[in-house]
Each structure stands twice: as structure tokens, then as C-alpha cells.
Amino acid sequence: MTTKSVINADRIQQAMRSGKAADTESGGLRYVRFVHDFEDIARGTVILHNQAVYGYPAIGRLLALRTGLAKQLSGPFWMEEKIDGFNIRVTRIQSSTIALTRGGYVCPFTSDRLQDLLDTSIFDDQPDLVLCAEVAGPDNPYIESAPPFVSEDVKLFVFDMMRRNSPRFLPQNEKMQLIRRYALPSVEIFGRFEIGDIAPISSILKRLDEEGREGAVFKEDSPRQRRTKHVTGSANLSDIRTSVYSLLDLSPEYFTNRMLRLALFVEEQELADSEDLNRRAGAAFLDGLTGAIRQHRREGRVAHRFRCRFRNPENARQLILYLKQAAGHVQIVPRELKPDGIYWRLEFDRIYPSLNGLLSDWLAGKVVFD
Amino acid sequence: MTTKSVINADRIQQAMRSGKAADTESGGLRYVRFVHDFEDIARGTVILHNQAVYGYPAIGRLLALRTGLAKQLSGPFWMEEKIDGFNIRVTRIQSSTIALTRGGYVCPFTSDRLQDLLDTSIFDDQPDLVLCAEVAGPDNPYIESAPPFVSEDVKLFVFDMMRRNSPRFLPQNEKMQLIRRYALPSVEIFGRFEIGDIAPISSILKRLDEEGREGAVFKEDSPRQRRTKHVTGSANLSDIRTSVYSLLDLSPEYFTNRMLRLALFVEEQELADSEDLNRRAGAAFLDGLTGAIRQHRREGRVAHRFRCRFRNPENARQLILYLKQAAGHVQIVPRELKPDGIYWRLEFDRIYPSLNGLLSDWLAGKVVFD
Numbered sequence: 054m055t056t057k058s059v060i061n062a063d064r065i066q067q068a069m070r071s072g073k074a075a076d077t078e079s080g081g082l083r084y085v086r087f088v089h090d091f092e093d094i095a096r097g098t099v100i101l102h103n104q105a106v107y108g109y110p111a112i113g114r115l116l117a118l119r120t121g122l123a124k125q126l127s128g129p130f131w132m133e134e135k136i137d138g139f140n141i142r143v144t145r146i147q148s149s150t151i152a153l154t155r156g157g158y159v160c161p162f163t164s165d166r167l168q169d170l171l172d173t174s175i176f177d178d179q180p181d182l183v184l185c186a187e188v189a190g191p192d193n194p195y196i197e198s199a200p201p202f203v204s205e206d207v208k209l210f211v212f213d214m215m216r217r218n219s220p221r222f223l224p225q226n227e228k229m230q231l232i233r234r235y236a237l238p239s240v241e242i243f244g245r246f247e248i249g250d251i252a253p254i255s256s257i258l259k260r261l262d263e264e265g266r267e268g269a270v271f272k273e274d275s276p277r278q279r280r281t282k283h284v285t286g287s288a289n290l291s292d293i294r295t296s297v298y299s300l301l302d303l304s305p306e307y308f309t310n311r312m313l314r315l316a317l318f319v320e321e322q323e324l325a326d327s328e329d330l331n332r333r334a335g336a337a338f339l340d341g342l343t344g345a346i347r348q349h350r351r352e353g354r355v356a357h358r359f360r361c362r363f364r365n366p367e368n369a370r371q372l373i374l375y376l377k378q379a380a381g382h383v384q385i386v387p388r389e390l391k392p393d394g395i396y397w398r399l400e401f402d403r404i405y406p407s408l409n410g411l412l413s414d415w416l417a418g419k420v421v422f423d
Numbered sequence: 424m425t426t427k428s429v430i431n432a433d434r435i436q437q438a439m440r441s442g443k444a445a446d447t448e449s450g451g452l453r454y455v456r457f458v459h460d461f462e463d464i465a466r467g468t469v470i471l472h473n474q475a476v477y478g479y480p481a482i483g484r485l486l487a488l489r490t491g492l493a494k495q496l497s498g499p500f501w502m503e504e505k506i507d508g509f510n511i512r513v514t515r516i517q518s519s520t521i522a523l524t525r526g527g528y529v530c531p532f533t534s535d536r537l538q539d540l541l542d543t544s545i546f547d548d549q550p551d552l553v554l555c556a557e558v559a560g561p562d563n564p565y566i567e568s569a570p571p572f573v574s575e576d577v578k579l580f581v582f583d584m585m586r587r588n589s590p591r592f593l594p595q596n597e598k599m600q601l602i603r604r605y606a607l608p609s610v611e612i613f614g615r616f617e618i619g620d621i622a623p624i625s626s627i628l629k630r631l632d633e634e635g636r637e638g639a640v641f642k643e644d645s646p647r648q649r650r651t652k653h654v655t656g657s658a659n660l661s662d663i664r665t666s667v668y669s670l671l672d673l674s675p676e677y678f679t680n681r682m683l684r685l686a687l688f689v690e691e692q693e694l695a696d697s698e699d700l701n702r703r704a705g706a707a708f709l710d711g712l713t714g715a716i717r718q719h720r721r722e723g724r725v726a727h728r729f730r731c732r733f734r735n736p737e738n739a740r741q742l743i744l745y746l747k748q749a750a751g752h753v754q755i756v757p758r759e760l761k762p763d764g765i766y767w768r769l770e771f772d773r774i775y776p777s778l779n780g781l782l783s784d785w786l787a788g789k790v791v792f793d
Contacts, residue, residue, distance in 0.1 A: 116785035117785055120786060121790065278600055279792055300682075309670050316708075318711035331710075339685065339686055342686035411683070415486035418491035
């Protein structure tokens with residue numbers, strides 16, 4: 054068992070006074086949520102019925118694999134797949150099992166669909182367990198991309214476990230045992246490696262890249278639980294491809310960083326077919342942008358349509374409220390909520406005012422001075 | 424003849440008090456220089472020996488050709504080539520002919536080489552003439568790109584004429600007559616068109632694009648002298664290709680705007696071979712970045728080498744001083760100044776601290792949290 058550490062009332066008050074934590078109402082629950090990191094408490098930590106579900110900590114990204122692994126880790130480490138989805142933590146609160154987003158909200162979509170995504174009976178035996186997982190697939194409400202091995206709807210992939218009131222992860226062997234015992238869906242675990250095992254690690258990454266998969270997380274097999282991550286060239290292209298709609302709303306470094314990461318992956322993995330890679334890199338930008346321009350000419354605006362399914366239509370309404378509140382100046386426009394077999398299918402658009410404004414001006418023949 | 428309008432001492436004082444104009448010493452001359460636009464006086468205007476050489480005004484860029492021409496111009500207009508180089512104004516001050524940069528400094532490089540670039544005897548007959556021209560070619564000290572039709576050194580291309588003390592351009596027919604009479608090197612003049620002539624204009628732009636040329640300027644053939652410009656897809660790719668070194672120093676919109684412009688050119692011109700275009704777009708980013716990473720591994724830093732030739736080595740030293748003062752945090756490092764036939768060949772590096780810092784961190788195995 055890992056060390057327990059309850060967050061006492063004084064620290065919570067202190068965090069709230071300094072704006073790092075706040076009272077939150079989400080999924081019909083009232084609780085305290087850490088909106089920023091506070092001392093050693095990660096953003097997204099929630100205090101619910103006097104129990105802490107710790108936030109999933111940020112993991113540093115390696116740009117150069119070879120030097121990076123040696124610098125960041127010591128001793129043996131596990132290499133696991135990093136999946137292109139959204140991070141959630143699943144836990145049981147009284148009799149109901151909920152999924153918390155990275156930021157510590159109850160995810161109306163994942164919570165609604167949990168029974169489709171995993172066998173929740175593990176919580177009957179392990180009521181204080183917290184499953185850290187990625188939810189990924191084309192029919193998710195948050196991101197435009199999906200891993201190649203989820204062709205419809207969404208799937209859930211466990212990659213870490215915690216217990217309530219502890220920020221530590223269960224050791225790898227305990228996690229693997231629980232995954233086996235409860236037949237939990239999990240990310241692929243590639244094995245246990247040493248710092249010097251660059252050749253097999255590289256060959257796994259090359260294969261992931263060829264298969265259009267996102268990358269890997271490296272987890273030191275030691276009490277300090279140090280982690281780091283590295284993504285494939287394909288993942289950078291996928292990021293670019295799926296983000297052209299929000300081109301003007303992302304941080305300035307978004308695209309240039311990804312192009313640099315891609316160039317570094319190509320150089321380090323000595324990828325041979327640069328013609329093909331160049332073609333894919335160009336297409337990642339241009340397909341989406343050309344599509345956006347055509348859509349704007351046709352419909353007068355650029356929007357991206359999202360689809361996802363719910364068991365309870367009330368959760369679809371909750372999702373829309375949640376997205377609207379989180380969207381900033383991106384507009385969330387519900388289009389349809391109707392029965393689909395045993396489910397309700399929600400369709401909504403994300404509309405990007407910055408790109409729309411720019412294209413409206415450009416296509417109307419305005420000039421820019423630069 | 425165009426209307427004369429001298430800028431009186433009061434207005435100059437007013438501009439200087441508001442920080443729009445400043446005393447300047449450049450090329451051994453002392454004069455007043457407009458560092459920003461001031462009322463109808465363009466940035467780069469200089470007042471030298473009580474004579475004004477007006478700045479070359481900013482020309483608005485059309486993104487969508489079809490709607491843009493109709494919106495921006497009325498009546499017939501001339502279509503001329505826009506060349507990928509740097510803008511200068513050539514004028515005779517007392518007995519010497521000098522080239523002023525867009526910002527109003529004496530360009531030590533162009534001024535040194537004027538006798539190689541055009542027959543300056545036109546100023547014997549027309550002492551108050553100001554030639555507006557682009558200087559372009561691989562051996563220039565300012566920009567990394569060059570038009571395909573200048574394979575070595577630099578060439579000068581006149582595209583407009585003014586007279587001292589007037590901000591107006593000479594009418595097109597007068598300009599063309601002087602170009603012919605004095606056999607001045609000039610940009611290609613494609614002809615006089617009407618707003619409806621989209622088909623021939625598009626076909627010229629497509630040809631320019633295929634030939635890797637930058638684009639066109641459209642000049643209304645009317646007293647109001649309205650102008651607008653439009654660039655080819657190739658020009659956007661060239662911008663991206665030659666700017667990867669300064670990736671992190673340019674404005675956030677630099678790359679995304681160019682990708683959008685490229686996508687719009689492709690869509691509007693209905694370019695067919697998207698495979699080839701995608702390949703070129705990817706290569707524009709990746710060739711340079713991969714090169715930068717390799718150079719950093721090899722030499723510990725990323726730099727771009729510039730070469731140019733001078734008649735008088737003192738002008739090369741002046742150029743280095745000028746570049747250093749204008750470079751911001753980009754470092755200018757002289758490498759070599761030695762005789763080369765009747766010339767002196769200068770080599771210097773531009774070193775980009777932002778990209779160097781980032782690559783140093785990344786290649787050393789540091790992680791980033793994003």
C-alpha cells in the first residue's frame with residue numbers, strides 16, 4: 054500500500070484563500086476543486102466527502118529521446134503506450150461511479166458511458182481505488198482526433214491507478230495484477246527497459262509512428278515514480294491536422310513547436326522516406342485549411358461537427374452546459390439530440406470566431422497591411 | 424508633372440516632438456527621418472538638404488484575388504511583377520547617388536553597388552528623380568530568399584518613380600517612357616487590365632507560381648493611384664522555407680497566415696496536383712528545420728551564412744554596424760571580408776538565440792511541460 058496523506062482543512066482553506074482551490078458544483082455534487090497546482094497538490098485534485106482524489110500530474114515531454122531518457126530517468130523503467138484521447142480519473146463516490154476530468158470536473162459524457170467502457174465491479178472490492186485512464190475514439194466530445202485502433206464510438210484505456218487520499222500511483226506490478234484480475238481495458242505495456250535499450254525502444258516508436266499511434270510514456274520502476282513521455286512524428290501531424298480550425302486561437306507556439314518536434318523525430322529516428330513525410334506534413338496543414346475555406350464559401354462560416362452517444366439524455370444537456378462554460382470565445386452550438394438504439398445521439402458544432410472573422414474579411418476582398 | 428508639396432518646418436517639428444520623426448545620421452549624412460507614418464507622410468520619408476524624399480507607402484495585400492480586385496480597384500489598372508527582394512529608393516544628393524532603405528536609412532550595400540545595378544546618368548538629366556526599386560538575388564545582406572531569375576549576386580528592378588518633394592508616383596506612361604529611354608532595369612509589366620479580366624490575370628499568376636516567382640502588384644491607372652498586391656502559393660512556401668531559422672522570433676501569425684494564404688491560393692486557382700503541393704509545403708518546413716537540428720548537433724548552434732560583395736570595404740563595415748543596430752536580439756557575426764576580383768566579399772552569420780536556446784535544451788534531454 055502507498056502512504057496515505059489526507060489534505061487537512063487548514064491547507065484547503067489556505068489554497069482557497071490564495072485562489073488555488075474553489076468550491077465547485079459538478080455532476081450534482083458539491084466539492085472543493087484545485088484549479089491550479091498548490092504546493093505538492095496537482096491541479097484537478099478534488100476533495101469530496103472529506104476524501105481526496107488527487108489530480109493526475111503533468112508529465113514532462115522529452116524532445117530528444119536518446120539524451121532525454123538518460124537525463125530524466127535512472128534505473129529500469131516501464132514503457133507504455135500514450136493514447137490520443139482525454140485524461141479521466143474513475144472513482145466510486147457512495148454508490149455511483151464517476152469520471153473526473155483532468156481539471157476536476159465530473160465528465161457528463163464519460164460518467165454516463167462508464168458501464169460501456171469498463172466493468173465497474175472492481176470498485177465493489179476496491180472502493181477507494183482511482184483508475185487513471187484515457188478515453189479515446191472518433192465519437193468523443195472534446196478532441197477531433199482518435200487513435201487508429203478505435204474506429205467508432207470511444208474506448209477506455211487504464212494506464213495508472215491511485216487510491217483515494219494518496220497522490221502516489223500503485224506500483225507497476227500491483228497495477229498489472231489488478232488489470233489482469235478484473236480484465237480492465239488498458240493501454241499496451243511494451244515492457245521493462247534499461248536506459249541503454251535505445252534500439253528496442255526506438256523500434257517500438259518507429260512502429261507506433263508507422264501505425265499512426267501517439268507515443269509512449271516511460272515510468273521509472275522505483276519509489277520516486279518519475280515519468281516522462283515522447284510522441285511520434287505522426288502524433289505531431291495529427292495535432293496539426295486536427296487543429297487547423299482553431300489555428301488562430303491556439304498559442305503562437307502550437308504549430309511551430311509541433312513542426313520542430315516532428316523534425317527532431319525524423320532526424321533522431323533517421324526516417325528514410327522524406328518525400329512521403331513531406332507530403333503528409335503538407336497535407337496535415339493544407340487539407341484542413343482548404344476544407345475550411347470551402348466550408349466558409351459554402352456555409353458562410355467554419356465549424357467542426359462533433360458527435361457522441363449517451364444513455365441518459367440529461368447528461369447530453371449537462372455536457373453542452375459544461376462545454377459552453379469551458380469554451381472561451383469558441384461557440385458551442387447544439388444541433389441534434391435524438392434516440393439511436395438504446396442511446397441518445399448528440400450532435401453539436403464548435404464554431405471558431407477568429408478563423409471565421411479572418412476568412413470573412415479575406416474572402417470579401419479586404420486587404421491586410423503586414 | 425505631379426503636384427509639389429514641401430513639408431514645412433512646423434510639421435517636421437511637430438512630427439519630431441511626437442516621436443514620429445528623428446534626427447538621423449546615416450551614410451555620412453545628417454537628416455530628419457520619419458520613423459513612423461505621420462498624417463499623410465509615410466514612414467521612411469527623409470528630409471535632406473531641405474528636400475523631401477517621400478517614403479514608399481505600404482501596399483495592402485489581397486488574399487482573395489477575385490473579390491479583392493473588384494473591391495479595391497475601380498477602372499483599368501496595370502499589373503506588374505512583385506519581386507522577392509528588398510525595397511529601396513535611389514536618388515542623387517549633391518553629386519552622389521544613394522539608395523535609401525524602406526525605413527529611410529542609407530543602405531551601405533546598395534549605395535556601394537549602384538553603379539553595377541543601373542546607369543545612374545539618368546540623374547544628370549533628372550536630378551530630382553527618385554527611383555523606387557527592388558534589389559534581389561542570392562548575395563544580398565538582408566533576406567535569405569531570391570527570385571529564380573537572379574542566380575548570383577543581386578540585380579535591381581525599378582517599379583515606380585517619384586520626384587523629390589512629392590509623395591505621388593509618376594504616371595505609368597511617363598514611368599515607362601523613362602525606363603525605355605534610359606534602358607533602366609525594371610520589373611516585368613504584364614499589361615493593363617480591367618476588373619473583369621480575371622482569366623488572363625489568373626493565368627499570369629499561375630505561371631508565376633509555377634516559375635517560383637513572388638506575385639503581382641496591381642496599380643490603378645487613375646489620379647488616385649490606388650494599389651494592391653497578391654502573392655503566389657510559391658511565395659508563401661518560400662517565406663516559410665527561408666524563415667525556419669527565425670521560427671521563434673517572428674510574429675505568431677507569420678507561419679499560420681502564410682499557410683492560410685497558400686490554402687486560399689490553391690483553392691482560388693484550383694491547383695490540381697495537391698500531392699506535389701503538399702510535398703512542397705511539408706518540405707518548406709522540414710528541410711530547413713532538419714538542417715537546423717543537424718547544424719546544431721554538429722556546431723553547437725544554428726546560424727545562417729550571408730554573403731555579399733562591395734566595391735569599397737568601408738561600406739561592408741558600415742553594413743555590419745547597420746545590421747547590428749537593426750538586428751534586435753539576433754546576433755550578427757562577421758566571418759570574413761576579403762578581396763574577390765575587383766570586389767570585397769563579406770561573409771557574416773545571423774545567429775538566432777531563441778531557436779538556439781530551445782534546441783540546446785531539447786537536444787540536452789530537458790523536458791517541457793505543455
